[in-house]
Amino acid sequence: MIAKEVVKVMAKEKVQTSQGLTELAQETETKIEQLTKEIEQEPKAIPGGSPRKARRRSLKKYLHRLEKDYLPRIKKYEQAQALFAGRNSYSKTDHDATFMHMKEDHMKNGQLKPDYNIQTATTNQYVVDFALYPNPTDFKTLEPFLKQLPTLDNFDKIVADAGYGSEYNYSMLEDKYSDKEYFIPYTMYEKEQSRKYRKDPTKLTNWFYDEKDDYYLDQNGVRFNFKYYSRRKERSTGQVRDFKVYEADEFQATPELEQLAKTKGGRQRQVRYNPNWQYLKEKAKEVLQSPTGRHIYGMRKYDVEPVFGHLKNVFVMR
Incomplete structure (x- = not known):
């Protein structure tokens, strides 16, 4: 029972990454090749059909879905997750920009637009330093801004x-x-x-x-x-x-x-x-x-x- 549960958890973790799905596809392909060799040794006619052939058909469908659907999708998700970098959104035309509510909303519909959060340090109305951040809220910018402020x-x-x-x-x-x-x-x-x-x-x-x-x-x-x-x-x-x-x-x-x-x-x-x-x-x-x-x-x-x-x-x- 314990061994089965461990295998189940390992399989679940494997399908959560593109690397895991690639390994799964390779294992499936190996299993199909193994079944093909075994089928070649079988008699031409088997009453009720060959269980190995049925198993191979099932695995081929599974492999096709892995390679044409699941793998491309999970790779796309992983790329998007890397681009998020802790954010909830990003612009497809400018990956560093984040969708934010604009102060000037002429349509009054709360439309989101890709933008940056500009942070400025001033003294006596002179700009001492500035920086751009993808965070819509100010409180996340204080620590990195102070850290990079040379003066x-x-x-x-x-x-x-x-x-x-x-x-x-x-x-x-x-x-x-x-x-x-x-x-x-x-x-x-x-x-x-x-x-x-x-x-x-x-x-x-x-x-x-x-x-x-x-x-x-x-x-x-x-x-x-x-x-x-x-x-x-x-x-x-x-x-x-x-x-x-x-x-x-x-x-x-x-x-x-x-x-x-x-x-x-x-x-x-x-x-x-x-x-x-x-x-x-x-x-x-x-x-x-x-x-x-x-x-x-x-x-x-x-x-x-x-x-x-x-x-x-x-x-x-x-």
């Missing part, structure tokens, strides 16, 4: 907009550029400052938290106790993120709360909390809300935006 040692501050604010980028800046201050808000930073968000009882940050016993109470009084730690690896960055999972107790203070503690499917409700991300967000918030942080980040739009304004209006680059 980075001349600056002690890094300022960028909320598109670059992520747990991965904050952690990267803390680890690799600890000698520099960064002024980068996270995506939800502005929204979290609004009165509506701060008064929203459904947000975990607005729930009551007991640090001693490590539990939350939601807006209805449902108690969520710490259940277990969870770890998730981000496919796009490879970053491992750690979460604390809190689950609503099965037994609450009242029957009404016990009903509220369940999902529509009848399971106990759960919430996730990322301590590292929360720490990094609080640190970024403290920096941005300081007088110095407000001033430096406020100057960003006067420093960076005019550069792109000149590109669009003076050089007519759209």
